Structures are given as C-alpha cells and as structure tokens.
Amino acid sequence: MADADKAPVLKAPVPKAHRPKARVAKGFRDVEAQEIRALKRMLATIEQVYELYGFDPVETPTIEYTDALGKFLPDQDRPNEGVFSFQDDDEQWLSLRYDLTAPLARYVAENYDRLPKPYRSYRAGWVYRNEKPGPGRFRQFMQFDADTVGTDNPAADAEICMLAADTLEKLGVPRGSYVIRVNNRKVLDGVMEAIGLGGEDNGGRRLTVLRAIDKLDKIGIDGVRELLGKGRMDPSGDFTPGAGLDAAGATAVLDFVNAAAGQTNAETVEGLRRALAENAPIGEGLAELASIAAHVDEAGYSDRVRIDPSVVRGLEYYTGFVVEAELTFDMRNEEGEIVRFGSVGGGGRYDGLVERFRGEKVPATGFSIGVSRLYAALRNLGKIEDDTIAAPVVVLVMDKQRLGDYQAMVRELRDAGIRAEMYLGTSGMKAQMKYADRRGAACAIIQGSDELAAGEVQIKDLIAGAEASRAIENRDEWRDARPAQMTVRRGDLVQAVRDVLKRYRP
Incomplete structure (x- = not known):
C-alpha cells in the first residue's frame, strides 16, 4: 500500500481588505442536507393528500409584476409595504411573491377561458416578505397551497377544512393534538359596522382591527385591547399605532372574539346569532358558517373542525370564510417557557382577487401550509426521521x-x-x-x-x-x-x- 502524493503548494491568499464578509443576509438562513431530505419527504406526503382530493399541480414564477400582487400584506410599516421590489429595464416594477395565492389569481385570470371551473390546484414554493425578522420568523419561507377557484359553494370551504385535517394526520400529527379553527370575516365586518366602522372611509381602521385580533395568540387580550385603542409599545421599544376605537367599541370587538363556544358547531353559530345584533353582513356570515358546520358534521370531521370567532387572518384579501390549522400541544420557546405551538397553516375565501383582473366576480377559497413551521412542529413531535440516506x-x-x-x-x-x-x-x-x-x-x-x-x-x-x-x-x-x-x-x-x-x- 503506497500513499498518494502530497498536496501541491497553494497560491497566496487574497488580502483581507479585499475579501467580502461571509454572512447570510438578515432574515434568511441556509438549509443543509438532513433538513432538505426530511422536507422532501414531508412535501411528498402533503402532495399525496392533495392529489387524493383531486387537486392538480401548477407552478407560478417567483417574480410577478408588482401591481398583479396587490398590496395586501399585514406589515404596512415597511418602506415598500412588506414586499421586495425592483424595476426592470422597461421601468416596470417587479416584486418577489409574498405568498402563492396572489400569483394564482393572476394565473387563473390570464388562463380563465381554458381552465375547468371550478379550477382545483396545488403548488409549493418559497415566498418572500420584507418584514422585521425575529426568532423563528424569516423573510424567506416555504408554503404549500391548495385552492378551489370558481365556486362560492360553502362545501368547497368545508372541504378545505377536511383537507387540512387529513394532511396533518397523514404527516403524523395525532388526532387530539390539533384543531382546524373556522370563522367568517363577514361576521366581524358586521360587528365593526355596528360600532360605526362601516363604509369605505373606515377601511384602514377595519384592517387595523383585523390585524390586532390576528395577534391574539402572541400578545394576549390586553395587548390586543391596546392595539384596538391608541396603540401598543412592544418589548423592543417599537410602537404600533392602534385602530383608535373607544372603550365601548374595543369591548364589543373583544366580546365577539371571545364568544363562548357551544358543545357543537351548530350551537356556536346559534349562540353568536343570539349574542349579536344582526345586520346584513352578520346574517350572511352566520349562514355560511352554519352551512360549513353541517358539511363537516356530515363528513365526520366535527371533532376536529371547530368554529372559533377569534380567527380572523391578517391578510386584507379575505372576504368571508377564514381558517387556521392550530397545533394544541405544548413546547418550549426560545426563552425556555412552555407555550402552545400554535398555527401551522391557514387560509380562507378570497372572492375579489381574480375580479381585480377580470372585472367580474370569480369566487375562490384555499389553504396554505407554513412548511418550515410545520416541519419544526413535526420534529418536536418526533415525527421527522433522521437522515435515512447512507453516506457514500x-x-x-x-x-x-x-x-x-x-x-x-x-x-x-x-x-x-x-x-x-x-x-x-x-x-x-x-x-x-x-x-x-x-x-x-x-x-x-x-x-x-x-x-x-x-x-x-x-x-x-x-x-x-x-x-x-x-x-x-x-x-x-x-x-x-x-x-x-x-x-x-x-x-x-x-x-x-x-x-x-x-x-x-x-
């Protein structure tokens, strides 16, 4: 046995003053082999469920014209409203997609005449948000969506809930460790109309209310009350302006959000009907919730799909049904505190996105899994296998x-x-x-x-x-x-x- 030749002499290194600093951009991260392989297995499992439901794959570009994406992000205090944007040689504004739903609406509008209606599709991909990064919150993350475009039937909304439940169980989340929480934005719109926040002039304040409620699981009821009022200073010293509601208005919103759930979804709907002074949006929203409740009950999902008035979703484009998939088991956060894991996906009905392009109503509903967050949850549950590919x-x-x-x-x-x-x-x-x-x-x-x-x-x-x-x-x-x-x-x-x-x- 003879050794190989010794290594040759290397060239002189580049002077330190001329070297770029090796660092990952703020809010981004590198992903290495073991996680990539585990993610591929996870994505394949999600794909199997979506295919069983009859959804077909489609891919849209990472970059879209900025006006096609619209301005729907919750983080409005960024210089370019949460979107990474730039101009091309023709001085057209382009943006990295911030979710997979707005590009789908553009795709459907562009190919509307040749697509079957309802059009059922799924897609996975990276999305980008120019938001303030923090622990576990990155500017690049992966989503996996399924959407039904072209029907306003509440059965399509109910199916989205069932899809979310079946996907979590297929990935190994045991029944009883998650809940699919459902609400309807029309009901909350009706509540805000009742306290004087109706009409186009109050659109910005209504959106501030929605985004305040959407942070309930992060900042608690007192933090939300501050955001409904004058505003809130977070622990880092950043101040978020509030919706400017008076004490009575804030209480009315919080009373709805914290409305007690009944033993069944039908009882919850009836309880809301009794508690709220019904107007047109409230009546329409409660009717849709009652229909979804009936569908999930008939399909045997009522133990996993629950109507919950605290679900609002922070994106502006939702028009009715909204849904969140929440994991109910506990885990330790970055400070070592025991906390509930929380949401790993969500979605809802967005009947106005395709209309932006076509000028006619094209109803749509969908669900998006936060892949990286769900991956972390599955690893916490011990459902992610270690790298099973042998080293070479x-x-x-x-x-x-x-x-x-x-x-x-x-x-x-x-x-x-x-x-x-x-x-x-x-x-x-x-x-x-x-x-x-x-x-x-x-x-x-x-x-x-x-x-x-x-x-x-x-x-x-x-x-x-x-x-x-x-x-x-x-x-x-x-x-x-x-x-x-x-x-x-x-x-x-x-x-x-x-x-x-x-x-x-x-």
Whole structure:
C-alpha cells in the first residue's frame, strides 16, 4: 500500500481588505442536507393528500409584476409595504411573491377561458416578505397551497377544512393534538359596522382591527385591547399605532372574539346569532358558517373542525370564510417557557382577487401550509426521521496514475445501488481518511500497489474502527491489531461492501 502524493503548494491568499464578509443576509438562513431530505419527504406526503382530493399541480414564477400582487400584506410599516421590489429595464416594477395565492389569481385570470371551473390546484414554493425578522420568523419561507377557484359553494370551504385535517394526520400529527379553527370575516365586518366602522372611509381602521385580533395568540387580550385603542409599545421599544376605537367599541370587538363556544358547531353559530345584533353582513356570515358546520358534521370531521370567532387572518384579501390549522400541544420557546405551538397553516375565501383582473366576480377559497413551521412542529413531535440516506462509500486515491481503476470501483458500487464516490482532492492518505470520516462514510476502499499486485482491495469499516479506537490506547497495539480492516479479492468488492453496510442499515 503506497500513499498518494502530497498536496501541491497553494497560491497566496487574497488580502483581507479585499475579501467580502461571509454572512447570510438578515432574515434568511441556509438549509443543509438532513433538513432538505426530511422536507422532501414531508412535501411528498402533503402532495399525496392533495392529489387524493383531486387537486392538480401548477407552478407560478417567483417574480410577478408588482401591481398583479396587490398590496395586501399585514406589515404596512415597511418602506415598500412588506414586499421586495425592483424595476426592470422597461421601468416596470417587479416584486418577489409574498405568498402563492396572489400569483394564482393572476394565473387563473390570464388562463380563465381554458381552465375547468371550478379550477382545483396545488403548488409549493418559497415566498418572500420584507418584514422585521425575529426568532423563528424569516423573510424567506416555504408554503404549500391548495385552492378551489370558481365556486362560492360553502362545501368547497368545508372541504378545505377536511383537507387540512387529513394532511396533518397523514404527516403524523395525532388526532387530539390539533384543531382546524373556522370563522367568517363577514361576521366581524358586521360587528365593526355596528360600532360605526362601516363604509369605505373606515377601511384602514377595519384592517387595523383585523390585524390586532390576528395577534391574539402572541400578545394576549390586553395587548390586543391596546392595539384596538391608541396603540401598543412592544418589548423592543417599537410602537404600533392602534385602530383608535373607544372603550365601548374595543369591548364589543373583544366580546365577539371571545364568544363562548357551544358543545357543537351548530350551537356556536346559534349562540353568536343570539349574542349579536344582526345586520346584513352578520346574517350572511352566520349562514355560511352554519352551512360549513353541517358539511363537516356530515363528513365526520366535527371533532376536529371547530368554529372559533377569534380567527380572523391578517391578510386584507379575505372576504368571508377564514381558517387556521392550530397545533394544541405544548413546547418550549426560545426563552425556555412552555407555550402552545400554535398555527401551522391557514387560509380562507378570497372572492375579489381574480375580479381585480377580470372585472367580474370569480369566487375562490384555499389553504396554505407554513412548511418550515410545520416541519419544526413535526420534529418536536418526533415525527421527522433522521437522515435515512447512507453516506457514500469513499474510494481512496493511492496512485494518481490509476484514477481509471478507482473510478471503475466507484462505478461498480453505483451500479449495485450503493452510494459511492472517488476522493477528488489532492491530499495524502491521512487526509483522505479524515475526509471519509467527516463524510460519515461507513467504509473506505483502499488499493495501493501491494493490493493491486495481489488482486485485492482493503476495506476499512470506519464505524467499527472508531469504536475500537476508543478501546485501544497504545499505538503499537493499534498498528498490530488493525481493527475493522479486511482484505478481499477485487472481484468480491461489491459484496464485501454490502456486508459492511448491512451491519448498520439492515
């Protein structure tokens, strides 16, 4: 066995003053191999459920014309209202998509005449928001949506709720550890109309009310009351202006949000009907909730789908039914406190988005999973498997004049379905062995001049060798014992490697 040649002398490094700083942009993160593979398995499971429901895939571009996306984001205090935007050579404003719903509305409007109605589709992809980042809150994150466009039937809304429940269970979230919470924005619009916030002139204040309620699980009832009034100072010192409601108005909104749930969804609807002074929006919204309640009850989902007046959703484009998928188990937050995990997805009815393009009503409803957040929840539940792909077997290069021989070994292993690679660096044997260890390889293949002459190869079981090294302290003893190292005929290479791998991956 002969060592490979020593590494060549490297060129002089770039002067420090000319080097860019290696850093990830604020609010973004790198994703590494183990999480990527787990995410792929998770996405495949979600896709299976969506396909079973009859949804078809579609992809839209990451970049859209800014006017096509509209201004619907909740984080209005950013310089460009939460959207990353730029101009092209024609001075047209373009933006990175901030969700997958607005691009779908553009796609449907552009292809309306050739699409079947209702049009049922799903899509997964990265979205971007120029919002203030924080713990667990990034400016780039993945969503996985399913939408039905072209029907105002409440059965489509009920189906979205069932889809959300089935997806969570398929991913391993046990029944009883989640709830699909449903409300209707029309009911809350009616409440705000009753306290004097009706009409177009009060659109901004109504939106501020919605966004205040949407933060209930984060800042509590007292924080929401502040946002409904003059405003709130958060722990970082940032002040968020409020909706300017008086005490009576804020109480009316909070009384609706905190309305007691009945034993059944039908009882909750009737309780709201009795508690609210009915006007047109309230009557229409309660009728839609009653219809959804009947559909989910008939389908056997009423134990998982619950009407909850505190659900509002922060995006401006929702027009009626809104839904959130909430995980109800506890976990520790960044400060070590025990908290409920909370929402991992949501959606609702957005009957006005396609209308923006076509000038006619095109009703639509959908649901979006926050993939990264759900991934964190599944890992917390122990439902994310560790990386199940074995690290590659590494074939060491002992003689640079024989690269063809080493590559032939790699090809034989790959043909047999074994992940394998030839060492492509320029270092000697010691560094190559260290590389194989860092790759997590179960074994390394060695054929120096002695093994070549004998028609053999050496196989080093790196996992067993590491275990043995902890028990052997004397260097001479180690050299004499050569633990976890075997010599086999060259023709037996594939089977010998399989035997090693089976010890660790039956």
